Amino acid sequence: MLNKLIKSLENAPVIMKGDYPYFIHPLTDGVPELDPDIVREAVSGIIRIADLDVDKIVTVEAMGIPVATALSLAVSIPIVVVRKRAYNLPNEIVVDQQTGYSKGKLYINGIEKGDRVILVDDVISTGGTALATLKALERAGAVIKDFVAVVEKGDGAKMLREMGYNVKSLVKIEVSKDGVRILDHI
Template sequence: MLSPAFGDPVQSPESIVKALQRVIADFHGRPTYSVTGKGGRSFQFFATSITDNIPPLHPHLSAAVCLLSRLHLTQAHQATLGVGEEDRGAMIISDILLSYNLPRTLARWTPTGAPGEIGIPLANEYIPEGSIQVYLNGVTARDRVVLVDDLISTGGTMVALIESVRKAGAEILEVFTIAEKTENQGRQYVYEQTGIQVKTLLASDIEQKQEGTFSRVLHCNLGTLNGQLFEQIAAQFPPDFCRRGSGEG
């Protein structure tokens, strides 16, 4: 699908279906574990190869994500810089940005003390507000930024990333995540706080079964794909599983 140098992908119906199947398989049916977050609230956590390298991220899976990102990141050719964050999904974030041949920087959870470093408070489902910051280097007011993350849950990390890029004076062209945990309504929170619509590939939730609690992929968004190609791909999945657009609205 992608060359070893992350060249332009071949977006045939077969390659897109195979890529979707690989990414869906990584997110669907994962056992979940209860994690106590801020305020004592319980959250269901599940690990994947893409988000946590469990099992280790395979090049074929990374290539699948990079191919599918092309359906959503429509302004990357205008970008001067790619931005992500180092926690959990750093490996796949870096791969996506590399596939666009962009310079890239990752916000970090510890400071470097370098001149121009921007620190922004971070709060998400695990971290109380005011207890930690993310630190961003390398973004200038001249930059046009594509912002990528592996997952959006409550949206707290994404809001911090957006605020840090804006504090640097840069323009954000678009924001993309591979998946969203719909039960935590993070995409809505990001829009309310920043006015930005986050594009996402997969929508998931949590499913209770007799043998335990598992992750479930609800649907996939096929971005700019339309017409005959969309119909060909959607026909390989259950009705209404494939949707046009990037989950906006």
């Protein structure tokens, strides 16, 4: 069911960002070209495991957008994109984001108190991005049903599960300088 996604992850090149082994894949980087079948596999997988009884799909720019958009089209639920630049709208929520290789700020607009949401992203690794986003969604008064990442790498998902969040993923991988190894998948 996730055949093309898994095969392409197994063949993904890895580069070092300092000490951080970073895999490069069409769904998570936009390069090389993204096969629509891979997006379809990811969307079908999310629909299979996620609680989609929600008002809004929330995703984080940039590489959450392709999969969240395809999911939105499939289930007719609108998306809100967490941005990396300010709009200075009333009630904008600003949080610090840290990944294994970058630091920045996230800006959340468009979430109303009581909105039932699912957070969708292409990857979870350290969990820094997801945690910052989940905290901001809580501050906005959203009811967070699920967080689904297409690819789970590292310990971030485990940390968030231990904090009580519903974290799901389609494929779990281990990444080293030598390449990507598939550990588990739905």
